[in-house]
Amino acid sequence: MFVSEKAVMFSQSEENYIKTVYHLSIDHEGGISTNAIAKALETKASSVTDMVKKLSEKEVVIYKKYQGVTLTDFGKKVAASIIRKHRLWEVFLVDKLNFSWDEVHEVAEQLEHIKSPKLISELDAFLGFPKQDPHGDPIPDADGNMHQIEKKLLSLLTIGDEGVCVGVDDTSSEFLKFLDKQGIGLGKMIKVIEIEPFDGSLVIRIQDKDLSISNKIASNLYIQKI
């Protein structure tokens, strides 16, 4: 039987574009604008146009002038495999090498581009087939499938709601360090005690202590309600 699994190789730069389009496509209907990609990658829109044309020829994205880009099914698979690598490496860094969750991103950005199927499948096994990365994000399996768990932004809950913290939206070092300082982290039980209508800030109970957090903080924390 002739299997036409494309054995195309992508440069680091191409992989970064593919990954970015994938991330921008979540919670976004329709094509992603070149400007949005440029902003995310801290590059210029003209560079994006060039790259997007190339990726379009490689059948990774669908691109019509002035209409933004969307990933093809093939492109989604490629993106998932990059994200899988990124998140597995993050688990490795935290679980095995004593990195804290705010230190892993930069290194994982490099490690995700290493080409070796055996490396990734063995790493997966070595780590015990983890299902989430250190920020609570799901790790795609070898086929690119990932099961997003049921979760809600803390800022969308109402008084009395309770649940366990299962993820963060912002993964910047500043935000994660702030969470560490406040004792907020994955697996912690959180209950909404009070919501201030004026600024949307809220008082939450975590480990028997009440804590006031801004709406911005709350809208970067994911809770799995119980």
Add this chain to the structure above:
Amino acid sequence: MFVSEKAVMFSQSEENYIKTVYHLSIDHEGGISTNAIAKALETKASSVTDMVKKLSEKEVVIYKKYQGVTLTDFGKKVAASIIRKHRLWEVFLVDKLNFSWDEVHEVAEQLEHIKSPKLISELDAFLGFPKQDPHGDPIPDADGNMHQIEKKLLSLLTIGDEGVCVGVDDTSSEFLKFLDKQGIGLGKMIKVIEIEPFDGSLVIRIQDKDLSISNKIASNLYIQKI
């Protein structure tokens, strides 16, 4: 006090050149020719000339036209740090991810370029501060020092000599697979039983069995005499 530790960054390509010059400098007096570097890197001499000029400006090598290149002390430190990374990753792949010693090189070639001091120091600790890589080559410490153990090529021993196999010179997959097939590997006791004057082949005793190997094989195996 003003410390002038150069915080220069090198591209993957530059790192590959530096590493190659280092390897070619072992057992070689004087400058390394651009041709030799070109051969080792499977590139063209003209490309080497260009790169060598650049590395010379960065004070990594000393280069005078038509006279080959030598690493500066700084260049040697850079080379040692790349080799340290390469060999630590090889240990990781074999000890933790079930790679065999003939599979590690290609992946380590990629991993050695990852930039993160913390990653390497933590990896070193995680692996238990190994002193040799899976082929018996020494792993430089964080300062670039490495202690080569006392060893001799098997082909240079005489009848009756005995010792433990501590390294291989050729690390190609073909050679290493051959060794696996013959039951030859690091840590194995080897005794020279017979030497055939005609072709330099020799009969060795390993694990109570006698084995005939060619001179070429013997000149790629390092023995630590007892």
Add this chain to the structure above:
DNA sequence: TATAGTTTTTAGACAAGTCTAAAAAATAAT
């Protein structure tokens, strides 16, 4: 020591990826 052969360098070109500046298209405002 002049010449033949080899090695090394130079000169110019190319591909990938990026940028700036200007043109073209789409969107918004009057």
Add this chain to the structure above:
DNA sequence: ATTATTTTTTAGACTTGTCTAAAAACTATA
């Protein structure tokens, strides 16, 4: 519906690293 504004694309240039072909420099030979 026409102008104004913003977004996107094009055109041309630059950088890094590579190549080919030709020139220059070394080395060996007669």
